[in-house]
Amino acid sequence: MAEHFSQGLPFMKMHGAGNDFVILDSRGRGAVTTSALARALGDRNRGVGYDQLAEIRDAEDADFALDFWNSDGSRAGACGNATRCVSHYMMQQLGRDQVTLLTQRGRLSAQRRADGLVCVNMGHPQRAWQEVPLSHAVDTDHLPLPGDPVAVGMGNPHCVFFVADADALDITAEGRRYETDPLFPQKTNVEFASLIGPDRLRMRVWERGAGITLACGSGACATAVAAATRGLTGRNVTLDLDGGVLEIDWRDDGVWMAGPVAHVFDAVLSPEFLRSVA
């Protein structure tokens, strides 16, 4: 790795409602991220620290492509907040207020709204058990687990619990318990939501491969779809997360998610650090 980057490896640090990311721009060269690099970089003491890493790559029939990794080095099929952050950066780079991108999920589009928020169409929710995915055929509206959760795929798996008070739970214990439940062959992200007003939910999240995060875009989409499916809300929902507010609009063309973005700093990984990564 280091032989390719004798001058170090530049990266950006960004966050969306407190869900924080390291962004690598690999356009014009081959992808550089490995599980070992993602894990080393994700270490908040020995590396940089983040919830997810996003790597920008060249794309044939889109403005760019994005790959996502969790801080434990595992891959993620979707990352809504990172998609909004990188789209914000790319719209600035391209001088536009709309971009299209390719992810493992397929082709997505993002826009900057008149109020400055960045929104992304995260695609249609995946409700068949094979799509989430689950290990066998069950009713994804009422999973056979304590607490009667809902399973929703958004390019990544989500297990959504509706509870009386999301702030009264031990999210670490509950999240750990269900992230690795055998019902989820690829593990799962776990959301806990309470209805706090008409079309308004309080939501907390335990993320697969990252633990508690201050926000989760794909998780907010999954929670809004689950709430509408259960008849708790309409299809246009506001979610209060630990790190801020996300707006979800489940439309006929997909689930749109809007929220804040922040470009915090730019820096360079040292050749010494890169050499230390197996």
Ligand SMILES: N[C@H](CCC[C@H](N)C(=O)O)C(=O)O
């Ligand atoms: N924070 C991300 C979700 C990352 C999902 C990842 N934890 C996984 O699916 O393994 C978001 O804003 O959508």
